[in-house]
Amino acid sequence: MARTVDVAELVDRAREGQPRAVARLISLVEDASPQLREVAGALAPFCGNAQVIGLTGAPGVGKSTSTSALVAAYRRRGKRVGVLAVDPSSPFSGGALLGDRVRMGEHATDPGVFIRSMATRGHLGGLSWATPQALRVLDAAGCDVVLVETVGVGQSEVEVVSLADTTVVLLAPGMGDGIQAAKAGILEIADVFVVNKADRDGADQTARDLKHMISLGRREREGGRWRPPVVKAVAFRAEGLDEVVDAIDAHHAWLADRGELERRRATRAAGEIEAIALERLRSRIGGLRGASALETLAKRVVAGDLDPYAAADRLVEGVGHDDAGGDRHR
Amino acid sequence: MARTVDVAELVDRAREGQPRAVARLISLVEDASPQLREVAGALAPFCGNAQVIGLTGAPGVGKSTSTSALVAAYRRRGKRVGVLAVDPSSPFSGGALLGDRVRMGEHATDPGVFIRSMATRGHLGGLSWATPQALRVLDAAGCDVVLVETVGVGQSEVEVVSLADTTVVLLAPGMGDGIQAAKAGILEIADVFVVNKADRDGADQTARDLKHMISLGRREREGGRWRPPVVKAVAFRAEGLDEVVDAIDAHHAWLADRGELERRRATRAAGEIEAIALERLRSRIGGLRGASALETLAKRVVAGDLDPYAAADRLVEGVGHDDAGGDRHR
Incomplete structure (x- = not known):
């Protein structure tokens, strides 16, 4: 300790x-x-002053480069910027192991930028629970903007949405057409689309496909919803990032006008509280697990003489009556 | 009801x-x-007889086609096959909405095949908790093999590993090189790699990159580990699927020889029990949420007069003392 x-x-x-x-x-x-x-x-x-921006997209769209270029764009506007990069901590790739200074060399010595890589593996639920708390640190430290960057498409993206005021989804030409985007479930979570690597063939087509999917989707929904803009960028040449910032700001203003920003933040806080509460309850189960109760129950389930629900009953017995356990700090 | x-x-x-x-x-x-x-x-x-195989890969690698071709390969060997397709239930894409018969037309009338699409959105933790239970249904119904197909790269893949005896990761040429694969965190979870669309340019390069990454990874690890084979396939022409089945069976035999199959299944059962126990505890929190306690606490956190940990304390108070709640069925 x-x-x-x-x-x-x-x-x-x-x-x-x-x-x-x-x-x-x-x-x-x-x-x-x-x-x-x-x-x-x-x-x-x-806490409560930082504008929280989620950045997500499939591997290969140029997420790290885009994040770095976006940081530069905010710095040109005089904003203090925090970055939380949520990477799978692979033994092969860098992830959190590469270290924060290596990751974004150009911003390493800028006192107006804080960069932090967070590991996700081993934590239940990916982003929960350390990321929201790290976000609160950056917020309290006076960051005007906090970028939360996640890798891949899946559960973590859904969580980014619950953290962010504005969610930016990155795509690249040739990464799949609009149908694939829909399959990946990104249409519902994006407030701003960025087609990165827009100097490549197919960028216009990708942008058109996206706009088409967006307009299709709107017909099925109630009116008065935000229509996600599609911005083209070439992040490694720092092109298009000011337009991305403008689109983010437009969305932010739209939220604020409708009282939606307050609602999103209340929802975020509720999720955070719930995650902490669950983690606490989970660690109580873990306490029983330490007594190898869970392993014994699991073997009985594998053998077929107990079903998982009956086993869970036995595991939950007693949880909640032990308020003096080792879980005080979660 | x-x-x-x-x-x-x-x-x-x-x-x-x-x-x-x-x-x-x-x-x-x-x-x-x-x-x-x-x-x-x-x-x-x-329960306990079915061989459980996880199939995963990024959108665009031809996952549905590969699953369908793999089902056909198992049918040729006289196996009864169950398929659980875990799709994000997008309002745009089909997902669970498309229905199971439409999804895999050629197997719709085969009495030796059960196909089921499961929705993931809205459930905490993606695959948990309904998928393991659906798997138990297919297992008990006499399926020799159950394929669990997930979409995208992320949290759900990690969960597939905990469900499956053998995890098959699908890739396609041009979807990114070995570094991207490593970034996506798939190297650690794959027991068998399939390079699909192997008739396209770059398939040999993708396979070589993968093998190189695998050999790099092995040097950093303890000996005696399974070395994931890399199999090339063209799923839409049903080419290479028998080799995939052979690779899966080789892995299964390897696991069984070392007692690792039993250990994987016990770990799976433990995870299942824990997920049910957590869901139960979670619904108790939900009961308090219904009384709008969580919303009130969340607003106080947003206002800055309470931190999330103190709020979680108040939420957890009382949980565990209410065993007669509406959560009996989870």
Whole structure:
């Protein structure tokens, strides 16, 4: 267990923009430090100012390059920017292992940029629960904008939506047509589409397909909904990123006008509370698991003399009556 | 609430191979019927015979076509086959809405094949909890092989691994090189790689890249691990599928020889029990949510006068002391 730190002082230093204090706070959060709750309590009064932007897209669309170029675009507008990169921590690829400075070299020495890679593997539910807490650290530290970058298409994208004010979905020509986009379930989650690598063949077609799918979708829905714009960009040449920022800002203003921003943030907080509550209940089950109860029950299920529901009954018995367990810090 | 059915009779009929009985049992499971636990109990003695195969890969690799061709390959070997297709239920794409018969026309009238599409959206954790239960229905109904097909790359793939005896990862030329595969986190989960669309340019390169990544990865790991074979196929022409089945069977035999099959299945059962237990605890939180406690807490977190951990404390209070709630059937 790490030594006790002066949380109030750490939060003060983070709010002054000291990168090491920000990094330390995120580590306390990510490692589920015994001081996690103290940290959360100290951050609370300073949260709620950051604009939260989710960036997602399939591997190969140029997500890291786009994130980096988007950071530069925000910096040109004088914004302080935080980046949370949620990568699968593969033993092969870099992911969180590559380190944050290596990942986005050009911003490494910019005091107005905080970059943090978060590991996802091993945590139930991908983004939950450390990412929202890391986001609160960056928010309290005075970031005007926090970009949350996720890899792949799947569960984590759905979670990005619940975190972000605005979700940006990246595509690239040749990654599949509109039907494939629909199959991947990205049409429902995007507030802004970016067709990256727009200098390549097929970029116009991809943009047209997307717009067509968007208009088809709108017919099936109630009116008064946001129509996601489709922006073309060439991230590695830093082209089109100002248009992306404009589209994000337009969506943000649209949300704010309708009171939808407040609703999204309340929904995000509710999800966060629920995730923490579930994690706590889960760790109580884990306590029983430590007594090898779960393994014994699992063997009986495999043998066919118990069904999983009856086994779950036995596992849940007693949970909730133990409020003094080792789960105080989650 | 649906009328009460004679579960014992339904299980008998499913075991005789009546498709409607199988479909009905899966519906009871998927809809969290009041009779769900009765169903689970009735199935338990007949479970544990099916070989469970996970199929996954990014959108566009030809997953549905490959699944269909793989079903045909197993049918040629006289196996009864179940298919669980876990699709995001998009309002645009078909997903579960398209219906099962439309999805795989050629097998629709084959009494040795059961096909079922499952929706994933709205369930916490994607595949959990209905898919494992549907798998138990197909297992008890006498399927020799159950294929679990998932869409996209992400959380659901990790879950497929915990369900499957053998996980098959599909790729296609031009979908990205070995580095992209590593980024997507698929190298760790694959027991068998299939390079589909192998008649296209770049198929040999994709296969070579994969083999190279696999050999790199092995050096970093302990010895005695399974080395995933790379099989080339052209699914829409039904080419290469017998080789895929052979590779799957070789892996299955390898697992069985080492007692690893039993361990995988015990781990699967443990995950299933835990998911049910968590779902139950979650619905208790939901009960409190119904009283709008969560919404109130969320607004206080957004306003900054409460942190999420303190809010979760208040939410968890009382959970576990209410064993007579409306969560009996999960």
